[in-house]
Amino acid sequence: MEKQFPANWTKATIGDLANYVNGRAFKPTEWKTNGKPIIRIQNLNKPDAVYNFSDQSHEDKYSVKKGDLLFAWSASLGAHIWKGDDAWLNQHIFNVMPKSGVDKNYIYYLLSKITAELYAKAHGSGMVHVTKGKFEETEVLLSPTNEQKRIVAKIEELFSELDNGIAALKTAREQLKVYRQAVLKHAFEGKLTEQWREDNCVDKTSWQAITIKDISLLGPSNGRSVKDKAGGFPVLRLTALKNGKLDLNEFKEGAWNKDEAQNYIVKEGDFLFSRGNGSKHLVGRGGLVTGPIIEVAFPDTMMRIRLDKTKVIPSFFSYLWESRLIRNQIESSARTTAGIYKINQQHVKSFILSLPSLVEQKTTTDIIDKKLSVVDAQLYALEQQLMKAETLRQSILKKAFSGQLVPQDPNDEPASELLARIQAEKAASDVKAKKAPAKRGRKAKEASE
Missing domain, CATH: 3.90.220.20 (DNA methylase specificity domains)
Incomplete structure (x- = not known):
């Protein structure tokens, strides 16, 4: 302090x-x-x-x-x-x-x-x-009671202006996300590659309806729950899943060694996603493992799919997973237990998708990359501005509770007198409580908890 x-x-x-x-x-x-x-x-x-x-x-x-x-x-x-x-x-x-x-x-x-x-x-x-x-x-x-009220009024005035700016940033962010979903919708309806198919004499009927199970070499499988232990083999945290990507540096050290973790070590091209979340809109959010690769395992809060690259390009699948085609299936399958929405392996195996040839998958992915590169840059810039706004919020609070936000009034009752009165009232209440007859039985015990 x-x-x-x-x-x-x-x-x-x-x-x-x-x-x-x-x-x-x-x-x-x-x-x-x-x-x-x-x-x-x-x-x-x-x-x-x-x-x-x-x-x-x-x-x-x-x-x-x-x-x-x-x-x-x-x-x-x-x-x-x-x-x-x-x-x-x-x-x-x-x-x-x-x-x-x-x-x-x-x-x-x-x-x-x-x-x-x-x-x-x-x-x-x-x-x-x-x-x-x-x-x-x-x-x-x-601070003195009267100054507390002045501090609150000033905080709320400044936060109102800040919140208006944040609301505008969030609106812009949501509009970009809507556009992003529109691009993905067109991609997996085949609209982005209509001209390519026409130029290459490929018919849309060549797309195959297939399940996740059919394109998986391994999984979907759950990770393993590991307690923390300094110096142990690293295991990803659930927070490693960020905005459709996977941050392999977001890990903890676990109470196991490399041999014990062997079946859970991630490889490039693996696709990981969350098994559960308190919000249905966040359950199943995933990310693709891309280079550079470090040795790290995945936890029980995630599932992994190791894709058959002879059938699906991992980057194509990652975009597909983010689209409403898969999101709708995730959200309709999710079941709530104690307020947490969860999906299981059988749900995921049965998800249906429509796949074009590997060549068309590559073409689709290239078009998506080009269209979304600018969007993603704008989303990143908005996130940075939102982070700066949060930093400003904390700066306001720091000034508020160090006496730097509003002027002091020498006519205010000193806070030391307020504190002395509070402590005297507490002491009197404690004495009264000690003199009160003790309650017996389970109900009395519960009341004291």
């Missing part, structure tokens, strides 16, 4: 600013199709994530109202203002209840600013999370 800050600010912790009530551990057997929705982490991160429901009554502390501040502390850290109707809160999410004199939106933006710090403190295997103790110990700077 910076040593220099305004005179009427003070050092505090996240735990000083609010009470954090964890959600209830709803069991799958309790999930219903009606009642109030149960808010899980995927419902906060993905608008189209499926909800589970509960038609039962639960303790009030698990109830969520519109406008409540929630903080996901497992799997995907982040602060969210709940905009839906009344709901129940699932475990791994805190309902953040600000102390008197602390503005709710001030905490919201503060949590957004320090999420990166919380990631650095995260631990756990499989699910990223922080413990409540470490979370509450996170050091922050606290």
